[in-house]
Amino acid sequence: MADPKKPRAPFAPWDRRELPGTFTVEESARRVGHYKWIEMRLFEVLGGWVATVPELDVKLRLGTHCYHHAWHAELWHKRLPELREMNPERLTAPPNDALVAFVDAMTEPEAPELTIEKLVGAYRVLAPAKIAAYTYHLNNTSRITDAPTIRSLGFILQDEMDDWRDGEMMLQSLIETEDELQRAIDHQTKLQRLLLAAGGIAGPGTIGESYITEEETHA
Amino acid sequence: MRKSFPVEDLARDERFVRVPIMDRINDPRTARQEQAGTKGKRGPGRLTPDRPDAPDAARALMHGIFTGEIQALEGAGRTCWDFEVGSGNGEGIPEVPFELKLDMARQCWDEARHCEISIKLSDHMGTEIGEFSENTFLYEAACNPDPVLRLTGVNRALEGLAIDVFNTMREFGDVAGDAVLEFCEDWMLADEVTHVKMGSDWLRRLTADDKERQQRALEFQRVVDKLFSLGGFRGDEEDSPVRLARRFRELAGFKDDEMDTLAEVAREARQEMDARIEANRAAVAQ
Numbered sequence: 001m002a003d004p005k006k007p008r009a010p011f012a013p014w015d016r017r018e019l020p021g022t023f024t025v026e027e028s029a030r031r032v033g034h035y036k037w038i039e040m041r042l043f044e045v046l047g048g049w050v051a052t053v054p055e056l057d058v059k060l061r062l063g064t065h066c067y068h069h070a071w072h073a074e075l076w077h078k079r080l081p082e083l084r085e086m087n088p089e090r091l092t093a094p095p096n097d098a099l100v101a102f103v104d105a106m107t108e109p110e111a112p113e114l115t116i117e118k119l120v121g122a123y124r125v126l127a128p129a130k131i132a133a134y135t136y137h138l139n140n141t142s143r144i145t146d147a148p149t150i151r152s153l154g155f156i157l158q159d160e161m162d163d164w165r166d167g168e169m170m171l172q173s174l175i176e177t178e179d180e181l182q183r184a185i186d187h188q189t190k191l192q193r194l195l196l197a198a199g200g201i202a203g204p205g206t207i208g209e210s211y212i213t214e215e216e217t218h219a
Numbered sequence: 220m221r222k223s224f225p226v227e228d229l230a231r232d233e234r235f236v237r238v239p240i241m242d243r244i245n246d247p248r249t250a251r252q253e254q255a256g257t258k259g260k261r262g263p264g265r266l267t268p269d270r271p272d273a274p275d276a277a278r279a280l281m282h283g284i285f286t287g288e289i290q291a292l293e294g295a296g297r298t299c300w301d302f303e304v305g306s307g308n309g310e311g312i313p314e315v316p317f318e319l320k321l322d323m324a325r326q327c328w329d330e331a332r333h334c335e336i337s338i339k340l341s342d343h344m345g346t347e348i349g350e351f352s353e354n355t356f357l358y359e360a361a362c363n364p365d366p367v368l369r370l371t372g373v374n375r376a377l378e379g380l381a382i383d384v385f386n387t388m389r390e391f392g393d394v395a396g397d398a399v400l401e402f403c404e405d406w407m408l409a410d411e412v413t414h415v416k417m418g419s420d421w422l423r424r425l426t427a428d429d430k431e432r433q434q435r436a437l438e439f440q441r442v443v444d445k446l447f448s449l450g451g452f453r454g455d456e457e458d459s460p461v462r463l464a465r466r467f468r469e470l471a472g473f474k475d476d477e478m479d480t481l482a483e484v485a486r487e488a489r490q491e492m493d494a495r496i497e498a499n500r501a502a503v504a505q
Contacts, residue, residue, distance in 0.1 A: 040304070043324050048220055048300025050327065051293035051358075054230035056334075056348075063292045063331030066299060070324030077317065110220040112230040 021142025022208075028146060029083035031137060033091025034202040036076035038099075040092070042126065043069035045107040054112045058119070058170055065122075065166070068159045075152045082148060095203025102194035116174055117187045123167025124184070125191040129201050131160050136207040222301045226355050226362060229293060234349030235286075240356040240446070264458040266387055268395040276460075277391060278344050282351040284384060285337035291381070292330035294361025294373050298323040302366050315366045319425075322417050326374075329410045336403050343399055360443050367425050371436040374418020376443035379468060379481075381411045383453055386464035412471045419472030444484050451489025455482035 011017065023031070046066040053059050080088040094100050106121035138153045175181050200206025266276055298320070305314030338348065360372035385408040392400030426433035448454060453461040463485070465478055473481075 040320075044300045044320070045220070047296030047298070047324060047327055048224070050296035051224050052220070052228075052230050054232045056232060059230075059289070059292070060331045060334050063296060063327040063334075066296060067324045067328035070299070070321050074321050107220055112228075 017143040019142055019144055021146055022140035023137075023142075023146070025083055028141065028149060029080060029085045029091055031133075031202045032076050032079050032083060032149070033085070033088075033093060034095050035133075036073050036080070036088070036092050037094050038103075038126075038130065038201045039069045039073035039076060041103045041107070042122065043067070043073060046122065048107075049118050052110050052112060053115045053118065055115055055174070058115055058174075061166055061170065065163045068163055072156045072159065075156065079149060079152060094198075095201075096198055098194065098198035099201065099203070102191060102198055105194055106191055116171065116180060116184050119167055119171045119174070120184050120187045121191055123164055123171060124188050125195060126201075127160060127164040127167060129195060129206075131157065131164065133201045133206045134160065140208065220300070223362065223364065224297055224301075226359050229290075229355060229358060231353075234347075236349060236352045238352040238354055240354040243352075243354060243449075264460065265462070266391050266460050268391065273391075273395075274344075277388070277395075278341070278346045279351050280384070280388065281337065281341050281344055282346055282348075284381075284388070285334065285341055285348070286353040287357050287377075287381065287384075288330050288333040288337050290355060290358035290361070291373070291377065292327055292334060294358055294369075294377075295323045295326040295330060297361060298366065298369060298373075299327065313364065313366050316425075319366070319370075319421055322421070326414055326417070329414065333407050333410065336407060340400060340403055356446060363439065365432075365435075367422065367432055367436050368439045370418050370421050370425075371440045372443045374414050375422065376440045376447055378411050378414040378418060379444070379471070379473070380447045380453060380461075382408065382415060382467045382471065383461050383464050385411060386467060387461045408467060412467055415468070415471035415473070441480070441484060444481055445488050448485040448488035450492030450495075451485065454485035454489055456486075456489075459485070 043066050046062045046069065050059055050062050050066070053062065077088050077092075080091060085091050094103070106126065109117040109121070134153050134157050138150060138157065141149055143150055171184065175184055264270070266280065267273065270276065298315075302313050302315045302320070304317045304320060306316075341348070357377050360377055361369060363369040363372055385404045389401050389404035389408060392398070392402075392404055422433065422436055426436065451459065453459060453463070455463045463478060463482060468478055469475075
């Protein structure tokens with residue numbers, strides 16, 4: 001080791017973290033509140049569905065995934081006061097009524113023969129939407145100022161990817177006929193329309209804005 | 220999806236066969252399997268490897284654990300869905316604290332693992348899913364519309380029974396030299412102590428300012444405990460097939476007087492069963 005008193009750079013050559021990030025404290029709190037709201041709706045319905053699905057493997061996976069999303073909700077619940085929201089319930093809300101309509105439609109199936117519809121809602125529509133929203137947040141917030149959120153996002157995204165894969169594989173194993181395939185497609189389309197109207201799990205701008213504005217074009 | 224899901228609608232595949240609990244309790248063949256030369260003596264007694272029927276009795280008990288775990292999973296899951304988050308003062312759908320729901324979600328994961336463990340252990344013991352019947356009395360305790368009563372019935376009565384059963388199976392595995400069984404039961408026992416403690420803690424917290432509700436919850440627990448004593452199958456007697464696991468119940472927040480009461484409840488259930496059997500005998504003799 002060289003002389004311990006010799007000055008070193010505070011950021012190592014391989015540490016490329018930068019300031020600032022895309023989100024203000026307020027915007028970050030708003031998004032985190034929406035995340036908590038959707039995670040709560042998801043763990044509640046997965047728990048409720050356990051009793052309604054006859055397929056034993058699906059029943060057990062739903063029970064496991066129920067806890068994953070409850071834990072995500074707990075992480076976001078604890079993050080809110082750290083983002084200056086001392087009443088976490090105030091921001092634990094959907095971004096708009098359209099997302100409520102989406103959740104209502106996603107949680108509607110109950111009958112034992114509707115396992116495909118239940119899984120399509122949770123794993124083909126909501127899971128990818130959450131992965132997209134969390135990834136956008138992860139890649140745009142400051143890795144220095146918002147490190148606690150990033151740490152939670154890392155754990156949560158790992159769960160989301162694993163659970164999405166589980167859900168997709170369960171669906172592929174359940175869909176055996178043209179009719180079942182059509183049911184999955186129809187239900188996915190119905191829910192995707194509702195989610196489109198909501199603009200994503202955090203409302204419009206959930207994954208940023210991809211199109212260049214008129215002003216930017218002529219700047 | 221509805222709030223509150225009736226027991227008749229619990230979803231199962233075609234391997235499962237349901238038998239009402241009262242049919243089992245009222246069936247003198249399962250309540251008292253008299254063996255030659257022991258007429259009048261209660262049997263079959265404690266589950267030990269030297270019993271002639273030990274392998275079948277252990278397999279039947281393991282299958283019962285498996286179906287019980289499914290219902291415990293379903294009950295915890297329904298508690299996540301059936302109630303709204305709030306202070307408990309609202310109108311309409313009963314409200315529960317956010318943290319209570321988190322506990323129930325955690326319990327879902329634990330019970331799902333217990334199902335997996337039970338399936339693997341059943342296979343290890345030579346049992347197929349559906350080989351024994353299922354009764355749904357565990358889930359029925361999880362249908363109470365009052366969240367405090369539901370948690371007391373499920374987490375203190377039902378999960379308390381699980382402590383007794385897992386401890387019995389753990390000891391059976393130890394004496395029988397089945398290290399796999401003993402290992403798995405010990406892990407599940409640790410989870411159950413946690414679940415019972417959850418029930419004890421939430422009962423205390425949610426009824427701190429409502430002693431009348433607390434009494435109703437404890438009364439409901441007493442009813443469920445009596446039912447779960449299965450006519451003396453679970454009790455504090457030397458020959459009870461499943462014995463009260465006092466040490467582990469204490470870890471889970473049970474006080475001595477509560478366990479004494481439970482032992483008394485179990486004795487009552489046993490005496491009632493004995494009386495029922497005598498009545499059956501008399502009816503057959505006529």
